[in-house]
Amino acid sequence: MAKDEAPTRIQRDRRRRIREAGLEVFSAKGFRGATVDEIAQAAGLSKPNLLYYFATKEAIYTDLLARLLKAWLDPLRALDPEGEPMAELLAYVRRKLHLARDFPRESRLFAGEILRGAPLMGADLSGDLRRLVDARAGVIAGWMATGRLAPSDPHHLIFSIWALTQHYADFEVQVRAVLGDVRDPWAEAERHLVTHFTRLLTPLVAI
Missing domain, CATH: 1.10.357.10 (Tetracycline Repressor, domain 2)
Structure with a gap:
């Protein structure tokens, strides 16, 4: 997706699901205890699919903290x-x-x-x-x-x-x-x- 291209409804929904899953896992296990695999599972996505939207566990965590x-x-x-x-x-x-x-x-x-x-x-x-x-x-x-x-x-x-x-x-x-x-x-x-x-x-x- 080009940088100036608006995200689709599906992309927005997947980002929302990843944030929700990240929040659930991080709040329960902390940053160190959480894994990308657990977040992907909670979001109902494959790990590669999750990493398409957020390159690292830290990227999800940082996004949540900023919000x-x-x-x-x-x-x-x-x-x-x-x-x-x-x-x-x-x-x-x-x-x-x-x-x-x-x-x-x-x-x-x-x-x-x-x-x-x-x-x-x-x-x-x-x-x-x-x-x-x-x-x-x-x-x-x-x-x-x-x-x-x-x-x-x-x-x-x-x-x-x-x-x-x-x-x-x-x-x-x-x-x-x-x-x-x-x-x-x-x-x-x-x-x-x-x-x-x-x-x-x-x-x-x-x-």
Whole structure:
């Protein structure tokens, strides 16, 4: 296929199937544990057919990570500097929690890459991710400086939101084992996290 030729419906479908299979295998076994043969089998394709679309296992993994990072940053991009501070931050908490709930395999894939030392995402983490976090931390710092939010370190506030929301995806088996079958961990998590961050960020009223 020529470089400027648009992919056919079949080609788009096969790429989608490969990405879905890669996500399933990588999130379960990690990068090192996954094989091209397993991904091809999960995609319902022969190994040569898969390698026509993605030349290596690393190519599939890198493609997934690039798409994942964009999705992971979208909730932070949606934080509106002109909005009401508490409402904006609580909306961000909810968006991050819902992202973890709806895409648990992606969350585990991202966590696995970080635990490997981010060999394929290092430049993105210190580039696009850092620039966006710095910009939003500056917005939050401005809200805190004017007394609209209780003071804390904006960067570590963002880290806390990441940790507390993604925990429910990365350790869902543990959470469900502790809570039991009759409780909904995601609904309870949302109520808890909204209460937690409201208390953390509400400015103290001077007496």
